[in-house]
Amino acid sequence: MAADDHHYDPAEIEPRWQRVWADEGTWEVSNDEAASGPTSYVLEMLPYPSGEPHIGHLKVYSVGDAVAHFHRRTGRRVLHPMGYDAFGLPAENHAIKTGQHPRDSTDTAIKEFQRQFRRWGVSIDWTREFGTHEPGVYRWTQWIFLQLFEHGLAYQKQAAVNWDPVEETVLANEQVVDGRGERSGALVEVRQLKQWFFRITDYADRLLEDLEAIRWPEHVKTMQRNWIGRSDGAEVVFRNDDLGADYTVFTTRPDTLFGATFFVMAPEHPDVLRLAAGTEHEDEVRNYVNRALTADKTMRGDVDKAKTGVALGRTVINPVNGEALPMYVADYVLMEYGTGAIMAVPAHDERDFAFAQTYGLPIRRVIESPQTAQTPCEDELQGLPYSGDGPLVNSAPEFDGMGNRAALSAIVAWLEREGKGRGSVNYRLRDWLISRQRYWGTPIPIIHCPACGPVAVPDEDLPVVLPEVEDYKPRGRSPLAAAEEWVRTTCPQCGAAAERETDTMDTFVDSSWYFLRYCDAGNEAAAWDPAVVARWMPVDQYIGGVEHAILHLLYARFFTKALADLGHLPGEIQEPFAALFTQGMILRDGEKMSKNRGNVVSPKTIVEQYGADTARAYILFIGPPDQDADWSDSGMEGVHRFLGRLWRLSAEAAADLPDHPLPASASGVSNQDDERLMRKAHWAIDKDTSDMSERFNFNTAIAAVMEIVNEVTPAKRADASPGAVRFALSTAASLLFPFAPHVATDAYHRLTGDRVWEQPWPASDRAFIETATFELVLQVNGKVRDRVQAPSDASREQLVALARESERVQQFIDGNQVVKEIVVPGKLVNVVVRPA
RNA sequence: GCCCGGGUAGCCGAAUGGCAUAGGCGGGCGGUCUUAAAAACCGCUGCUCGCAAGAGCGUGCGGGUUCGAAUCCCGCCCCGGGCACCA
Numbered sequence: 001m002a003a004d005d006h007h008y009d010p011a012e013i014e015p016r017w018q019r020v021w022a023d024e025g026t027w028e029v030s031n032d033e034a035a036s037g038p039t040s041y042v043l044e045m046l047p048y049p050s051g052e053p054h055i056g057h058l059k060v061y062s063v064g065d066a067v068a069h070f071h072r073r074t075g076r077r078v079l080h081p082m083g084y085d086a087f088g089l090p091a092e093n094h095a096i097k098t099g100q101h102p103r104d105s106t107d108t109a110i111k112e113f114q115r116q117f118r119r120w121g122v123s124i125d126w127t128r129e130f131g132t133h134e135p136g137v138y139r140w141t142q143w144i145f146l147q148l149f150e151h152g153l154a155y156q157k158q159a160a161v162n163w164d165p166v167e168e169t170v171l172a173n174e175q176v177v178d179g180r181g182e183r184s185g186a187l188v189e190v191r192q193l194k195q196w197f198f199r200i201t202d203y204a205d206r207l208l209e210d211l212e213a214i215r216w217p218e219h220v221k222t223m224q225r226n227w228i229g230r231s232d233g234a235e236v237v238f239r240n241d242d243l244g245a246d247y248t249v250f251t252t253r254p255d256t257l258f259g260a261t262f263f264v265m266a267p268e269h270p271d272v273l274r275l276a277a278g279t280e281h282e283d284e285v286r287n288y289v290n291r292a293l294t295a296d297k298t299m300r301g302d303v304d305k306a307k308t309g310v311a312l313g314r315t316v317i318n319p320v321n322g323e324a325l326p327m328y329v330a331d332y333v334l335m336e337y338g339t340g341a342i343m344a345v346p347a348h349d350e351r352d353f354a355f356a357q358t359y360g361l362p363i364r365r366v367i368e369s370p371q372t373a374q375t376p377c378e379d380e381l382q383g384l385p386y387s388g389d390g391p392l393v394n395s396a397p398e399f400d401g402m403g404n405r406a407a408l409s410a411i412v413a414w415l416e417r418e419g420k421g422r423g424s425v426n427y428r429l430r431d432w433l434i435s436r437q438r439y440w441g442t443p444i445p446i447i448h449c450p451a452c453g454p455v456a457v458p459d460e461d462l463p464v465v466l467p468e469v470e471d472y473k474p475r476g477r478s479p480l481a482a483a484e485e486w487v488r489t490t491c492p493q494c495g496a497a498a499e500r501e502t503d504t505m506d507t508f509v510d511s512s513w514y515f516l517r518y519c520d521a522g523n524e525a526a527a528w529d530p531a532v533v534a535r536w537m538p539v540d541q542y543i544g545g546v547e548h549a550i551l552h553l554l555y556a557r558f559f560t561k562a563l564a565d566l567g568h569l570p571g572e573i574q575e576p577f578a579a580l581f582t583q584g585m586i587l588r589d590g591e592k593m594s595k596n597r598g599n600v601v602s603p604k605t606i607v608e609q610y611g612a613d614t615a616r617a618y619i620l621f622i623g624p625p626d627q628d629a630d631w632s633d634s635g636m637e638g639v640h641r642f643l644g645r646l647w648r649l650s651a652e653a654a655a656d657l658p659d660h661p662l663p664a665s666a667s668g669v670s671n672q673d674d675e676r677l678m679r680k681a682h683w684a685i686d687k688d689t690s691d692m693s694e695r696f697n698f699n700t701a702i703a704a705v706m707e708i709v710n711e712v713t714p715a716k717r718a719d720a721s722p723g724a725v726r727f728a729l730s731t732a733a734s735l736l737f738p739f740a741p742h743v744a745t746d747a748y749h750r751l752t753g754d755r756v757w758e759q760p761w762p763a764s765d766r767a768f769i770e771t772a773t774f775e776l777v778l779q780v781n782g783k784v785r786d787r788v789q790a791p792s793d794a795s796r797e798q799l800v801a802l803a804r805e806s807e808r809v810q811q812f813i814d815g816n817q818v819v820k821e822i823v824v825p826g827k828l829v830n831v832v833v834r835p836a
Numbered sequence: 837g838c839c840c841g842g843g844u845a846g847c848c849g850a851a852u853g854g855c856a857u858a859g860g861c862g863g864g865c866g867g868u869c870u871u872a873a874a875a876a877c878c879g880c881u882g883c884u885c886g887c888a889a890g891a892g893c894g895u896g897c898g899g900g901u902u903c904g905a906a907u908c909c910c911g912c913c914c915c916g917g918g919c920a921c922c923a
Contacts, residue, residue, distance in 0.1 A: 632847085632861065
């Protein structure tokens with residue numbers, strides 16, 4: 001190639017190096033025990049294969065690949081696998097519309113994903129690739145289900161569940177947002193159905209506590225804490241003498257028990273109608289309950305909605321003082337939380353206060369608030385409702401005057417002694433509903449026997465293969481029910497005629513363990529070998545969208561703990577993802593990209609036009625990767641120009657300058673241009689190393705490489721030696737490699753003859769960064785007035801003297817009195833003056 | 837309403853107690869190349885005043901702490917996200 005023909009051509013460079021990586025299996029790692037050294041497991045959330053990859057995929061794999069490359073070059077063996085979350089509703093809905101088998105559309109999409117991921121040059125160990133829809137994989141999903149089933153962690157129960165009328169399936173609590181199906185947006189209905197659940201609530205406390213031990217973004221931890229929703233309090237028993245029934249309530253404020261003035265039940269409470277029966281309120285209660293049960297769930301949940309309710313015409317006894325409290329039914333009390341009944345303390349709870357005001361119920365203050373303590377009030381409702389701390393009043397003599405926190409424990413102790421209640425904890429978290437009445441998922445490996453009940457499919461009969469059906473449309477039952485031959489079977493226990501379970505599993509089950517399978521993907525005898533998993537797990541760096549903050553990340557944590565408890569994982573592996581990074585979205589003109597808006601940027605088009613390196617480096621350069629960022633075509637062209645400049649300068653330097661050793665030490669540097677180049681290169685090494693290891697500041701890491709390249713332009717390096725130029729350019733290529741691997745590899749190879757991915761991450765040499773003099777900033781009263789060169793080893797006195805010598809400083813001192821001099825060694829001198 | 841983020845040039849952003857605006861984009865001015873233009877490449881470019889030297893101003897708004905504040909503290913405004921009748 002002629003020296004004047006150095007034209008950056010990613011279409012030539014990128015496939016050439018991709019071929020080397022594919023032929024040599026560069027990114028493959030073995031599970032051999034013999035392989036030594038530290039390991040790292042870098043994982044991006046697995047993609048759902050539909051259509052083709054979008055810009056969000058390009059971002060997550062650009063981030064992940066940068067981390068993987070950095071880990072490799074800092075001496076770790078890196079597991080960086082890829083797979084597909086291949087079951088799910090979009091493929092099935094497509095099948096309902098077109099009749100195309102979901103397997104066919106999914107496999108087509110997977111092929112397109114594979115093509116593009118390779119075209120992007122992502123450093124994946126492709127030997128471990130799989131899709132969750134492969135029978136060889138979902139047989140282990142079924143095996144895990146059965147492990148949970150046999151240990152009581154998977155169970156079937158009749159329950160009020162969320163039914164999505166559009167998707168025609170039930171949904172997990174986590175998949176209902178503001179009363180609507182997460183995918184369909186349809187208002188969910190409550191149905192009583194027999195469904196399969198995983199007992200995630202058994203793990204509520206461990207899921208909460210172990211958040212402390214993992215390096216996750218604080219807001220994701222907060223979301224998980226809120227979702228688990230642990231509340232500490234007490235259960236207190238209130239007796240109704242008419243029916244001779246005891247009603248237990250849960251309260252976080254047993255210290256306010258003496259302030260209870262009424263008692264409220266949820267409309268769904270099974271005893272409401274029985275209690276009202278025979279009273280003058282019977283009809284009214286019946287009407288209220290009917291209205292509440294049919295009302296729009298989203299409306300009922302609105303905080304601002306006025307409180308409504310109806311008296312039941314009965315009373316319960318407050319165990320602490322024997323008072324009879326009137327009973328009400330009101331829709332602000334929820335059946336799903338606690339016991340579906342509450343004690344109402346209007347003086348110290350906003351909701352109870354609003355209800356009491358509406359219905360003219362008594363309000364009794366039992367905790368003194370700071371204001372009322374100071375100014376004994378004329379208005380007895382002043383400052384109410386008050387939910388803060390303070391001493392008890394209007395309670396029993398033994399508690400009055402006691403701080404409410406102390407009183408809380410004292411009252412709980414009293415309740416326990418009297419058998420009227422006990423300390424108790426409540427969670428918002430519900431068990432995970434995993435049954436789906438849909439086709440395209442992992443079949444639940446259960447056989448229903450009229451005599452034996454639900455029976456596990458024996459291990460040797462796994463996988464239970466998804467049967468072929470004609471019609472994918474769910475009609476209030478799973479499409480699998482239509483495969484009658486498949487459904488009809490015999491009981492593995494007693495041999496009697498029996499039927500297969502026809503529901504499939506929520507696809508979140510598949511993604512709750514896929515990261516374990518990557519460790520030992522070829523294993524046909526087991527889901528994984530615990531000894532192999534121990535070598536890789538936990539994932540050192542997990543990367544994905546924040547939209548999975550609750551669902552996927554909580555379920556995967558639950559699976560990891562449950563599988564460790566059952567002995568299938570080493571006990572010390574309690575968390576799947578030691579560190580988590582959540583990347584922001586790529587927007588266009590401040591809006592989400594979508595086909596409807598017509599503002600979609602296609603990775604395929606960009607990569608074809610500019611190359612994968614440009615697309616990847618631009619996405620990382622655009623801003624901090626955890627933030628949303630706006631796509632700009634001209635910004636991307638700027639990065640393209642920069643990559644071209646680096647490559648061209650490298651190619652020219654390699655061709656034009658005779659081979660020359662790199663300056664080995666600071667003393668070998670002969671002139672100012674050399675010194676500037678060497679210092680900039682070593683400074684950038686420091687900058688990039690901390691940007692990559694301490695935080696994910698890829699944007700500033702790339703900017704530092706740009707600074708090196710800006711120093712190497714022919715005009716600026718007139719006197720520089722070939723060795724210094726080569727060092728600056730090869731350092732730039734080396735530092736850029738994690739973000740733009742092809743062009744960096746090619747430039748580095750031309751300059752040095754070596755393969756950059758086989759080189760250790762560069763180390764900076766302080767001798768090149770430290771200099772004999774530095775620029776001393778001179779301030780008067782904190783304002784910069786001058787800059788002078790100062791010796792690096794100057795004493796404080798010498799620095800002050802330099803400041804005093806400056807004419808510009810003197811101008812501002814003249815006529816004033818010098819009060820003091822502040823010296824920051826290596827940085828500045830600030831002369832403080834005041835008018836004489 | 838409560839809990840997190842965030843607000844820096846025309847735009848994206850850098851700087852977490854010490855030179856505000858690194859790097860990039862865009863616009864403007866100048867240059868190289870060209871018969872010429874475009875493209876490409878190179879250089880300068882925060883605002884105001886000033887011929888210049890230079891001075892003043894400038895990190896959402898108002899106060900405070902400090903020799904010194906984008907950075908720390910108090911009060912407010914705006915934007916984004918999460919949660920929200922959970923007793």
